[in-house]
Amino acid sequence: MPKIYTGSLQLDWYNKQKAILLANSSEVSSIEMTPAPKVNWVNKDEALFYEINEDEGRGLRPFWVDRNDIRIKEARPLTLQKVYSAISINSQGTLPGMQMTYEVVESQSEEIQFENILIKGDNLLALNAIKKIFDNKLESEKVKCIYIDPPFNTGQAFDYYDDNLERSEWLTMLRDRTVILKSLLREDGFFIVHLDDSEVHYCKVLMDEVMGSSNFISHVTYERSGVAGLGQGGFLVNTTEHILLYRNVLPPLGNNVGSYALDENTIRRYNRILNNTGDSTLVEEFISKSNKKPVKIFKHSNFEIETISLSNFKEREAEIRRIYAKNLNFLFRGNQVQKENSFQNDLIDKMEKDCLYSVIYTPSRGRFKDEETTLYYFNKELLSWLGDNAVVDGDDIVKSLKLTTLWDHEDIPKADIANEGGVDFPRGKKPENLLKRIFDLCTNEGDLILDCFAGSGTSLAVAHKMNRKWIGVEIGNHADTHIIPRLKNVLSGSDQLGISKKVNWKGGGSFKYYHLGSSIIKIQKDTSGDFNWSLGKHFIEESLLHSYDYILDTTIDLSADNLFSNKEELPVVGVQRIGSRNRVAIVSLNEPEGNLGNLAYEELQALYIAVKKKYAPEYINIFTNRGIEIAFDSKPDDLEVVKVPHAIFAELEK
Numbered sequence: 324m325p326k327i328y329t330g331s332l333q334l335d336w337y338n339k340q341k342a343i344l345l346a347n348s349s350e351v352s353s354i355e356m357t358p359a360p361k362v363n364w365v366n367k368d369e370a371l372f373y374e375i376n377e378d379e380g381r382g383l384r385p386f387w388v389d390r391n392d393i394r395i396k397e398a399r400p401l402t403l404q405k406v407y408s409a410i411s412i413n414s415q416g417t418l419p420g421m422q423m424t425y426e427v428v429e430s431q432s433e434e435i436q437f438e439n440i441l442i443k444g445d446n447l448l449a450l451n452a453i454k455k456i457f458d459n460k461l462e463s464e465k466v467k468c469i470y471i472d473p474p475f476n477t478g479q480a481f482d483y484y485d486d487n488l489e490r491s492e493w494l495t496m497l498r499d500r501t502v503i504l505k506s507l508l509r510e511d512g513f514f515i516v517h518l519d520d521s522e523v524h525y526c527k528v529l530m531d532e533v534m535g536s537s538n539f540i541s542h543v544t545y546e547r548s549g550v551a552g553l554g555q556g557g558f559l560v561n562t563t564e565h566i567l568l569y570r571n572v573l574p575p576l577g578n579n580v581g582s583y584a585l586d587e588n589t590i591r592r593y594n595r596i597l598n599n600t601g602d603s604t605l606v607e608e609f610i611s612k613s614n615k616k617p618v619k620i621f622k623h624s625n626f627e628i629e630t631i632s633l634s635n636f637k638e639r640e641a642e643i644r645r646i647y648a649k650n651l652n653f654l655f656r657g658n659q660v661q662k663e664n665s666f667q668n669d670l671i672d673k674m675e676k677d678c679l680y681s682v683i684y685t686p687s688r689g690r691f692k693d694e695e696t697t698l699y700y701f702n703k704e705l706l707s708w709l710g711d712n713a714v715v716d717g718d719d720i721v722k723s724l725k726l727t728t729l730w731d732h733e734d735i736p737k738a739d740i741a742n743e744g745g746v747d748f749p750r751g752k753k754p755e756n757l758l759k760r761i762f763d764l765c766t767n768e769g770d771l772i773l774d775c776f777a778g779s780g781t782s783l784a785v786a787h788k789m790n791r792k793w794i795g796v797e798i799g800n801h802a803d804t805h806i807i808p809r810l811k812n813v814l815s816g817s818d819q820l821g822i823s824k825k826v827n828w829k830g831g832g833s834f835k836y837y838h839l840g841s842s843i844i845k846i847q848k849d850t851s852g853d854f855n856w857s858l859g860k861h862f863i864e865e866s867l868l869h870s871y872d873y874i875l876d877t878t879i880d881l882s883a884d885n886l887f888s889n890k891e892e893l894p895v896v897g898v899q900r901i902g903s904r905n906r907v908a909i910v911s912l913n914e915p916e917g918n919l920g921n922l923a924y925e926e927l928q929a930l931y932i933a934v935k936k937k938y939a940p941e942y943i944n945i946f947t948n949r950g951i952e953i954a955f956d957s958k959p960d961d962l963e964v965v966k967v968p969h970a971i972f973a974e975l976e977k
């Protein structure tokens with residue numbers, strides 16, 4: 324007759340076993356010649372738990388907890404508040420090409436097809452819940468672009484959120500979120516972090532640690548405000564923000580060529596056409612000192628250079644653009660040769676003013692290394708050609724340049740940022756044009772975008788207007804007062820500010836609005852605790868697995884052998900893969916008012932055998948509040964029994 328084992332184990336098993344698996348796994352250990360630099364801070368090994376003041380709609384000051392504390396690991400339920408959908412109200416029916424008009428209807432129904440989601444609550448907990456949804460999704464359904472614009476940690480309190488954490492708190496806050504965010508990304512996905520100079524340098528090193536330094540793509544400097552900021556305090560006026568771009572695993576496809584109408588400044592710079600090079604005569608030939616190849620200088624006569632008049636630019640813009648499109652490859656600007664460039668200066672010295680020269684030579688380095696190349700000079704200046712940087716598209720000219728890492732006012736017109744989205748969100752709201760550029764670079768139509776510091780909802784509105792899918796999270800009450808009204812205007816098509824005109828946005832689509840549900844644990848006033856049984860036994864069982872990083876396996880059929888004939892009693896199985904190794908957890912709970920019976924020896928044996936057969940795991944953990952019928956000395960070494968919720972509370976009390 325087996326003895327009944329009811330001993331209580333603490334959660335130390337979790338770290339101990341994971342450490343052994345990680346140490347043994349050859350697939351995950353990488354040999355680093357020189358360890359990458361890491362940013363360190365007080366309490367880096369711990370985590371922060373954000374409690375929310377529901378009345379104020381703000382996160383309370385977070386407090387430190389263990390990184391395995393269930394309060395920050397658990398996947399809470401998402402409780403649906405409303406579904407918002409745009410419904411066509413065209414009375415005449417819809418004909419091809421006809422303008423649709425929409426009205427937004429609100430419902431509670433889950434029936435309406437799911438498109439986008441907004442969650443109100445702390446984003447760490449929301450991300451745990453999202454991770455649970457994504458665990459069973461295909462790679463192609465995961466997130467293509469994560470954009471986050473967290474509080475910059477400027478040490479100030481804004482109208483809608485506080486921005487004043489200790490650096491160690493801020494770094495912990497960001498690290499814990501970025502680690503989960505990375506797990507939601509597609510392999511060809513992008514991770515973009517938007518900050519100012521308060522924390523960006525620490526964040527770069529932290530992001531290198533989370534994403535891998537070789538996955539860093541670029542650091543964009545973005546000009547947020549111009550001279551308007553002159554009234555600001557500080558030694559220098561801070562006019563820039565910083566955007567860090569990372570890829571996930573795969574290098575970005577293509578070269579991220581932008582497609583932007585040529586701006587007026589560029590047009591003004593390239594306003595001369597070399598219509599005709601005329602006749603050329605060799606005036607000098609010599610051997611280059613650097614590569615011993617010949618250099619030939621030709622002087623041109625009867626050449627023709629035309630200067631395009633740009634007067635009344637605005638009124639004549641279409642006509643001017645047509646002239647540019649027709650002459651693209653012959654439009655040029657002159658560049659003064661730099662003092663340090665002795666080769667160029669030697670050439671210039673041999674030329675006369677107001678004359679056209681061409682030089683045939685073979686560069687010894689650079690893009691055209693070892694290729695015979697012709698350069699033109701006019702009036703002692705080297706010519707650069709608009710056609711090297713632009714292509715013609717119809718009557719217009721479209722830049723085909725790779726973008727640079729400096730995005731200034733000219734690049735990102737701020738237009739009417741204060742009014743964009745019809746909501747007031749001073750010093751937090753980002754211009755829609757900026758988000759459009761980021762999403763143009765990193766996503767295609769239909770891709771999923773995630774922003775878990777949604778603020779006034781700019782990224783969500785832009786993603787929606789660009790026909791991307793989106794997930795947004797916001798902790799503050801402005802989820803209700805700003806994001807929802809803003810998105811309703813996007814759905815109805817009445818928001819015609821921001822990028823609407825550029826993308827010809829007319830309305831449509833839907834989104835679901837969720838709140839974060841209650842925790843699976845309930846701590847009483849006297850600090851004793853239990854599971855929050857109101858969530859239901861099954862939810863708690865699954866959530867427990869997700870909280871400790873197990874992925875649910877619904878394929879093991881335990882009902883077949885009649886041992887678990889009652890479906891309600893079926894244990895839940897989760898698996899965790901570390902390299903080539905597996906660890907399996909089985910959860911079997913009985914609700915307190917139910918029969919807290921034992922897990923019979925035969926049931927345990929059937930479970931053990933089924934799991935061993937399928938996964939050959941390194942460890943099997945059984946989480947249960949039931950008794951276990953097993954002789955202590957016959958318990959296999961790879962089987963651990965964890966009595967919950969006692970073990971969890973023992974951990975919380977540490």
Ligand SMILES: C[S@@+](CC[C@H](N)C(=O)[O-])C[C@H]1O[C@@H](n2cnc3c(N)ncnc32)[C@H](O)[C@@H]1O
Nearest residue numbers: 445446472484751752753776778779781798799
């Ligand atoms: C700089 S704002 C984002 C502004 C946004 N990009 C826009 O254009 O409106 C940062 C936002 O993050 C939110 N936030 C801060 N901590 C959070 C948390 N733990 N969970 C969810 N949101 C959080 C703040 O309430 C604030 O709205």
